[in-house]
Amino acid sequence: MKRLTNYMLQLSVFALFIALAMTSCKDEEEPVATAISIDKTVTPKLKVGEEATATITIVAEGVKAFKYYKVVDEVKGTAVDVTSQLVKNGNTYTYNFSYTVQEFDDLHTLGFEFEVTDKKDQVKTTALVVDVSLSVKSSFVKYDWKVTASEWLGFDVLAAWDAAYIYRFHQDGTYDIDMTAQYADSAHHFCYWVYKETPNNADTIAILRLIRKLRSGSQGVDEYYDYKITSATESQMIMYWDIPVFGLYGIKNTFTSQPKGAFQPYGTVAMANAVANISVLSCSTVDNNLLTIP
Numbered sequence: 001m002k003r004l005t006n007y008m009l010q011l012s013v014f015a016l017f018i019a020l021a022m023t024s025c026k027d028e029e030e031p032v033a034t035a036i037s038i039d040k041t042v043t044p045k046l047k048v049g050e051e052a053t054a055t056i057t058i059v060a061e062g063v064k065a066f067k068y069y070k071v072v073d074e075v076k077g078t079a080v081d082v083t084s085q086l087v088k089n090g091n092t093y094t095y096n097f098s099y100t101v102q103e104f105d106d107l108h109t110l111g112f113e114f115e116v117t118d119k120k121d122q123v124k125t126t127a128l129v130v131d132v133s134l135s136v137k138s139s140f141v142k143y144d145w146k147v148t149a150s151e152w153l154g155f156d157v158l159a160a161w162d163a164a165y166i167y168r169f170h171q172d173g174t175y176d177i178d179m180t181a182q183y184a185d186s187a188h189h190f191c192y193w194v195y196k197e198t199p200n201n202a203d204t205i206a207i208l209r210l211i212r213k214l215r216s217g218s219q220g221v222d223e224y225y226d227y228k229i230t231s232a233t234e235s236q237m238i239m240y241w242d243i244p245v246f247g248l249y250g251i252k253n254t255f256t257s258q259p260k261g262a263f264q265p266y267g268t269v270a271m272a273n274a275v276a277n278i279s280v281l282s283c284s285t286v287d288n289n290l291l292t293i294p
Contacts, residue, residue, distance in 0.1 A: 184267025
């Protein structure tokens, strides 16, 4: 009887050992499911110059590649490989992402897609949307603009031609004016616009400089005006400017935006071609010092 009891005890221990061994092997063989996650899917509202950050976490038995793409207006850009920047802890990998919002990023939908490829070539992705506020400078580019009011000492001084003009500003720092066919002329070549924020300049939040070439006899003369912006929204800006030659100082202009639509620089194709062919009005001859507002 004692011998039978010992035998049964040994058999139980053996069975328990086999069960534990099988469980251990099963645990060791259980594959780690590859997964990728991000600590936020949308950033807080950011301004140009501010930083978008996020932490990406990957769980995988091995990572063959990790890269991200900048996505602008739903178009994915070139891959940036950051595999070497992953921080590994067992089967967990982390990556701390940062991006400084660039000028004119606010004119587009902006995001980033993160992509991991594990050792079995399985691909997983996650994404971050960068929420950017539209800057005053970008507002100039996003819309066409018109002068809808011009006042001096309480008098309405908005000329008919100024009221007709449509301004269009480009990201490369150039600008055009649709003068309409009625007021088309070749006296000026519209060249560059310069924008500078002035947070410490009393009620002036920014300065807009418009630079153009003026035909004077057989010569071309640099001409520019500085507009002091005192309030600005996407739909309307208030700005003040001077015309010293006429003794007019502190002219108040209301600049109103409108969706971009039909637009013909200088009013007609013929006038645009004529201006382009007047060598003394070439914008390439503008004094470079004018491109910087002190």
